Amino acid sequence: xxxxxxxxxxxxxxxxxxxxxxxxxxxxxxxxxxxxxxxxxxxxxxxxxxxxxxxxxxxxxxxxxxxxxxxxxxxxxxxxxxxxxxxxxxxxxxxxxxxxxxxxxxxxxxxxxxxxxxxxxxxxxxxxxxxxxxxxxxxxxxxxxxxxxxxxxxxxxxxxxxxxxxxxxxxxxxxxxxxxxxxxxxxxxxx
Numbered sequence: 001x002x003x004x005x006x007x008x009x010x011x012x013x014x015x016x017x018x019x020x021x022x023x024x025x026x027x028x029x030x031x032x033x034x035x036x037x038x039x040x041x042x043x044x045x046x047x048x049x050x051x052x053x054x055x056x057x058x059x060x061x062x063x064x065x066x067x068x069x070x071x072x073x074x075x076x077x078x079x080x081x082x083x084x085x086x087x088x089x090x091x092x093x094x095x096x097x098x099x100x101x102x103x104x105x106x107x108x109x110x111x112x113x114x115x116x117x118x119x120x121x122x123x124x125x126x127x128x129x130x131x132x133x134x135x136x137x138x139x140x141x142x143x144x145x146x147x148x149x150x151x152x153x154x155x156x157x158x159x160x161x162x163x164x165x166x167x168x169x170x171x172x173x174x175x176x177x178x179x180x181x182x183x184x185x186x187x188x189x190x191x
Contacts, residue, residue, distance in 0.1 A: 010051050020045045020054040027061040076100035076125070086110055093118045097125035097172075105130045106163075107179050115162045122147075122172035129176045134160040137176045143168040152177035 021042055028038040044057045072090045074081050076097040084105035091113055095102045104118070107130055120127050120142060131137065136156030142149050147169035153176055156162075165174065 012048050012051050012054050016051055016054055017045055017048060020048075020058050023058045023061055032061065074102055076102060084108070089113070089116055091116065095120045095122065095127055095167075097127065098123045100125045102127045103130070104128070105179075106135070106161075107132050111161055113161070115164060118163065118165045118167075120165055120167040120169065120174055122174065123170045124172060126173045127175070129163070129165075129174075130179055131161075131163060131176060133157075133178055136160055136162045138162065138164045139174065139176060141166040142174060145169065146171040147173060149174040150176070154178070 024033065024038060024041045024045065027033045028035075033041065041057050045054060048054045048057065070090050071092040071094065072083075073094045074083070074096065078099050080101045080103075081097070082103045082105070084103065085108055087109050089106065089109045089111045093104065093116065095104075095118065100122075102122070102125070104127070106116075118129070131153060133154060134157035135153065137151050137153050139149050139151045142165055145168070149165075149169065150173070163176070165176070
């Protein structure tokens with residue numbers, strides 16, 4: 001069982017707390033937690049008001065899925081590629097779009113690592129990466145040829161995930177940003 005990585009500022013529901021509690025109870029039944037730690041974590045979970053607090057209580061207990069690849073390569077020619085929802089993020093991602101668009105949405109992704117390396121090599125393309133608040137983003141090692149690289153994220157928090165982007169952009173754009181805020185008056189919400 002895994003606990004997906006929701007946006008940090010959202011309030012936790014009873015269902016979210018029950019899901020986090022089942023992760024902690026599964027860790028206790030596996031022998032990863034003793035009774036004292038189980039009691040401490042369950043108290044922390046049922047007192048949690050935000051989903052970030054739930055993630056903090058279960059961060060070291062999430063099992064790494066068996067058979068998940070250590071690397072993901074995304075190739076696109078005259079098309080669009082997306083990774084969004086609850087997808088497992090590998091340690092290394094290579095994006096090779098040509099006359100295409102690639103969107104990597106990490107807000108609901110299942111992340112087990114403290115550092116993720118993205119090698120971006122777009123040609124006449126765009127790459128958009130959407131990250132949760134608190135992530136640190138290093139986009140300075142991208143070689144630019146008639147291109148732009150934009151980091152629209154805020155200041156990182158300690159203990160957050162580090163996203164390191166390298167590669168070479170040719171007549172392309174690379175953008176890293178947080179999810180857009182949802183407004184009650186705009187029914188066509190898109191991240």
